[in-house]
Every structure is written in C-alpha cells, then in structure tokens.
Amino acid sequence: MKFTAMKKAVALTGAMAMLVGMAACGNTSSNDNAGSSNDGGKTEILVWSWDSTLPRTVEGFEAENPDIKVTVTNAGTNKDEYTALTNAIEAGSGAPDLVQIEYYALPEYQIREQIMDMSEFGADKFSDFYTPGTWSSVNLNGGVYALPMDSGPMAWFYNKEVFDKAGVNADEIKTWDQFYEAAKKIRATGSYITSDSGDAGFFDSMTWLAGAQPFETSKDGTEVSINLASDDKVATFVDFWQKLIDEDLIDTKTVGWSDDWNKGLNDGSIASLLTGAWMPYNLLSGAPDGEGKWRIAQMPTADGSTTNSENGGSSLALVKTDDKAKAEAAYKFAEYACHNAEGIKTRVDGGAFPADNDTLSSDEFLNMTALTDSDGNAHEYFGGQKFNEALAEAAANVSTGYKFLPFEVYARGVYADDAGAAYTDKSITLKDGIAAWEKNLKDFAEQQGYTVK
Template sequence: MEKKWSVFLCLIMGIGLLAGCSGKADNPNKLTAWVWNVNVPVLEAAEKRYQKNHPEFDLEIVEMGTSDVYQKLTTGLLAGGQGLPDIVLVEDDRIQGYIDSFPDAFLNLSKQGFDKKKESMFPQFKRDLVSKDGDMYAFPFDAGPTGVFYRKDIFEKAGVNAEDMKTWDDFIEAGKTIKEKTGKDMIGLDLNGDDGLYRMMLNQQGTFYFDENEKPNLTSKESVKAMEVHKQLKEADLVKNTVGWDAWISSMVQGDVATAPSGAWLAGSITQQGKDSAGNWGVIPLPAFEEGGNRASNLGGSNYTIMKSSENAEMAYDFLEYFSTDEQTQIEAMNGGLFPSLTTIYDEEVFTNGVDFFGGQAVWKTLADQMTDIPSVNYTGDFPYAKDEAVKAQSQATGGKLSIQEAFKAAQKRLKNRML
C-alpha cells in the first residue's frame, strides 16, 4: 500500500512539499480547514455560532477543488503530516483508503470521547465508512441517499404513474411507453465516461467494486445484473447520451429526459438551474431488482477529519463535535444541496413539509426514510482504479464490443494488476 501511495504521489504532486499552515503562531486558538464550494458558508455560519461560547475561536477556511484537497492531503501524509491543516473534508469514496493507509495520521475520535450515544446519531453505513477496528476516525457530515428524480409533466403526458415503477423491469417498461407516447428518452447517461447508475445499483444490492474482504468483485452476479439493466435501456433506445455534467443537467431541466436516478444532492442542482421547471418534479426510491427488494442506496457524501499532527487537535475535536451534531448547521447545509447524515433531525419540519419545487411533495422525507436501510460497502483505497476499469467495461458491454461477462472479467483482471 505504501508503494501505491508513493506512485500516486509522483503522479499528482508537482515539486517540493507544502509550506506549513500560517497564522497559528499569532493566534493559538486558530484552526485551519481545507474544504470545497458549498461547504464554505456552512462552516462560516457554524463558526459564528460556536464563537458565542468560545469568543477566542478563529477558523481559517481554505477553499479549493476536491482534486487539490486530495493532492495536498496525500503529499502531506507521505511527508509525515508536514504542511497539513487541522481539519480536512474527505468524500465517502476516499475516506476508507486514507484511513487504511494512514491510520496514525488521523485523530481517533472514539478515544477522544465520541461515544456510542453520539455514534448512534448517524446511520450505520456512514459509521462503517469512517471506522477502523471499531473506532471512528472522521465525523460523518453529508450523505447521498438516492432516488429517481422524474419529470411529472412527461409522465402525465405518457399516462404513466411513477409510483408503479417498483422494479427495474417496471422502469424499462415505463420508459418504452414514455418514448412511444412523448418521444422523450427515459434517462441520460454517459456510458463511456461515468458509472454512477451502476454504482447505485451495486450498493442497493449490498455489494460494490470490492467484496467484504476488499477483493475485486466486478464479476459478481450483482455486477452482471446491474449492467444487464444498462444494456436493456440502451438496446431499447431509452438512453440519451449526455457527456459531462453540463449536458446531463441540461437534459433534465430542459425536459429532454424523463428521469434521473441520482443522489439527494441533485435536488440542489435542478432547483438552481431549472427554475422554469418548478412544480414538474417528483422523487421516488430507486426501483428494486426484484419485487419487494431493497430500494435504498447511496451516491456521494463526505466526512470531516482531524489531523493527528494538529497542534490544536482537542480544539478541533470540540468544534467538529459541535458542528456535526448541531441541528441548525445540518439544516443550513441543506440550503446548499447537502443532505445531512444526522438522523436526529429527520423529524424536523424541513423534512416533513412539502417542497414547492417538487409540487408539494415532502421529498426530503422520501430520501431520509431510506437512510437506515442503505447497505455498508467497501470503497477501499483502490476506488479510483476500480471506477476507471468499471467505466471501461460498461462502455464495452453496452456498446456491443464484448458481452457483459467478458467485459467485466477483463476489467477485473486489469484491476488486479493495477492493485499490485
């Protein structure tokens, strides 16, 4: 594993090591945090509230892109903590790799005082993501419970009831009717560039790129079942080719596609970019693979870590314990499209009230209801390699170059070679 991270470092770092974080010598009560975009205002607001009881507290928030965060975090970790801040935000698909490879680099929250009562305030799958040997090493923050975001106007025109789509077979049949009646595609996918739908389907079946022993699992029966749905959608001419984020979002807000299976965070994007489509949206849980099967899954989410090299680790812990369990903070995060992992707030009005953009549907409750049913899966530190190979296999399988079994058998072989 050390060799792997060293190779990764050579690929992503420029020259030299990071300079140490500034300002702490002047203010011993100052913390520095590395985060990205919508997380900045949430931290800023929480800092002001926290300062009411801790007036000396000062939080320097350094905003950067996610790739920059990981580049600098990896560089600093391999340098023994040099140049790292006190707090770093890490996504769900990356956190396991960092904790497994550098367990001594992150503050052990369980030993710091994050007891079982506090742990129980978060769903099991989030706790498992940030734990090693029974101890937690990061504070769960946002999550990505999934659902099918759909255009009510298109469904109504086709005479299809979205609530009847209880299985993926139902989803395909509904798509055929919608295409026949309206000419609209059922879904937008970038089959050659991203595998988000495939990952959701794996997760809902309780598996992932890797099995419970962290061994490559691309040839599993669950993987084949997930890709069979992709292939059926493609062969039925129900897929609009949406290359990249902008094309995918545009296809939804312009009404070119009828559905978008995705994580809860999609609500923020379509609300902001599709104001003219307000009232025409609904959300249902993902269809199951068989009648009565699991419909809960997750796509996206992040967690806050404290670096063990921090000179103010106890202060960082106290602030993040407050931050991660403060209900007002979680509700503010929702304004930026982040879905909170803190289960104690799911009875608040923001969840139970209807949302005008979604025609009065209580969409947040629809999403929150599945949080305790989301299976825990292994991302591992090889997630980037696995995703790359899965996307290649998806392209080959849905493009007809290879059968599903052949494509994923070859992908698994390549993945194993990359993991050496």
C-alpha cells in the same frame, strides 16, 4: 415551508482522475500540520473543504469557542483536494488539521493511517445520531475515522409531465423489470427515462443497491478482494443495464453535468434521474423550466424489496498529528459542524442534505415544499410535494455493508477507460468492460503491494 438552499459545491460525477504529482505547500512537519498552536492564546486550525455551507458555521463556533480560530480553505473539489492532501501528507508539510473527505475516499486515508480515530474524543458514542448508511461509512476497522457532514441516499427524481404523457406512474414502479417496461413507454414519447454515459459512482451505487459486495480489504490493509465478475449481484445490475443500453432506452451519449445534460433535464428529453438526495437545488438551477413538473419517488430495486444505497456525501476527518491541542480544537469544530444542532441547522439552511436522524425526523424539515433561490424567491419545484419526506424515507432505507476499495479514487478514475466504450459501442458489452476494469484494478493493487484474493 421554504427550503433555503445554495448550490452545493460538490462534484458528483463518478469518473475521477488518477492521483498525480502536485507541489505541496507550506514548510511545517506533517505532525504539526499547517495551523499554529498559539495566536494570542488561541489555537488556530486549518480546515480544507469545498462545501459552501461549512464556512457559515465558523462564526457560531468561534462565538462558543473564543480560544479557537478557524480558517476554512477550498483546496479544490474532491480529486483535486485529495491530490493536494496526499502530497502534503507524504511531503510532511502543508496538511490541514481537518479535511472534507467523501465517504468513498475515506478508506484510503484510514488504511494509510493518515487520519485519526475520533473515538478518543467520544465520537464512538454517536451511533444512534446518524443514519445507518453514513455511520457505517465512517466506521472503519473498529474505529470512527470521521464525522458525517451530509448524505446522498439514492432517490428517483422524475418529470411527472413526461411520465403522465407516457402513462407511467412512478409510485407504482417497485422492480427493475417494471422500470424497464416504463423505459419503453417513456422512449415512445421521444424522451429517455434516464441517462448514463459511464459513471463509476453510479455503477457503485446501483450494484450496492442490488446487494453486491465486490470489494473487501483486510483489517491490516494488506489484502484486497476484487470480485466484480463473480459477484452475482453485480451481474444482476449489469444484465439489467445492458438490456436498456441495447434497446436504446437510456441516453448513453449525454455526459452528466454537461450543458447538454442540463438541457435534457430542462426540456424533458431526459425524464428522470436515479441519484443522491442532494439533487433538488441542482435541478432548480440547471433545469429551471422543470419547476412544478418534477417529483421524487423511492428507488426501484432488482426484486422490489425495500432497500437503498448512497450516492455521494462527505465527512470531516482529522489529519494525523502529534499536536494534541490542535487535534482537540479541530475535533471540536467537526463536532459543532456535524453534531451540534445549531451547526447542522446552519448547513442544512444553506443547502446541505443532513446525515443526522434528528433533522431528518423534524417537522420543519419534513414539511418543506419549496426551494428558495439565492435571491430569496420560493419555488415549488416539486409541485407542492413534501420532498424531504421522500428523501428522509430513502435515507432510512440505506443498507450497510458495502465496502469501497482502499484506492477507490484511482478505481473511479479509470472506469471510463475500461468500461466506457460499452455504453456507446455495440460491439463491446458492459460485462466485457467490467471484466477489463477488474483486471486493471487487480493489476494496480499488486503494483501497490497489496495481496489480491
């Protein structure tokens, strides 16, 4: 089967810039948002999204809902959109009716009461429809504050040609200790087993994978707990990664998503990635010479147990409004794009990795062996492997319970400032860097009026 995939326009580097001032557009009130409620009897809604597959669902939705007109606008990718969204809401003008928000950033808007609980529209009945990881990410403080668009369960993408040369069988590696031994063998060939120059999103995913729970926010949003230094599961990952850094077993100099990074993936000098399930087409476009060489395995874990975490993924959330007609129209579109079978298929055919159990268990999806580029050419990039079988298994294994901070965008933006030097400066340990990051986060929380515990 062919997997038609267009490159996802989702930036997945972990370092996020601190929210800064940006002029808000429009002149309507925040409760009226930016769409109009009447255009020849139609309700108009404005959707902000950088995802390239979402606009493809508009035609099908409008055919089924001729009384609703949908405009999808790219207001910027992740941090740029969040800056515009926050400023528009706070200025009381220019906010969209529906907005794409990554899972890690969703709590910020829920705590500030800037997005709506979709339970009133029936979203609370969808618990069995979505994967555990994505469903838990949109369930916040007893409400459903978004519908999952896609998901990013972690998986191990590896260059089998390099691994074979090193005598490493990825399918036999279940623990981090085994990963460490494999890293030494890979390094002996001249390649690195993977790269990490200081990615906050990756740090979150790996500590989640280890079972850490360093962050907690009270239900009323007034108290936060930040316990990176005292969480023994955080220490499990930090100690493991420090050993790899100390022994030059991972590439810490090549920045993710840079040209040099793609070059390393292409020539095999970076031999594997621990990353989200959205990666296949990015490999096809960024490392074309790897075609036929790469495979996918399950994530090694600290103790070899079967568990997983998420890395990336987005949702669609309703911006708070008093205009019931627009809220209902915007919810209908969100449900079509994220819950309706045709809407989901349109997005998956365009390259989105699904968040729903029906797609993840369908024969059509699971039997895919080829990626299809934008010119219609099929590529068995993973050597004929039914790659979605591995990725669906990864999605089913995601644990729930990990919490993000109510200012996670800021937290990721300053991670490199506090911990980044530990990846390249031997005089600074990752433990020291994480301690500095924790202090920064606690100071920031207090400045924002939170009680820090």
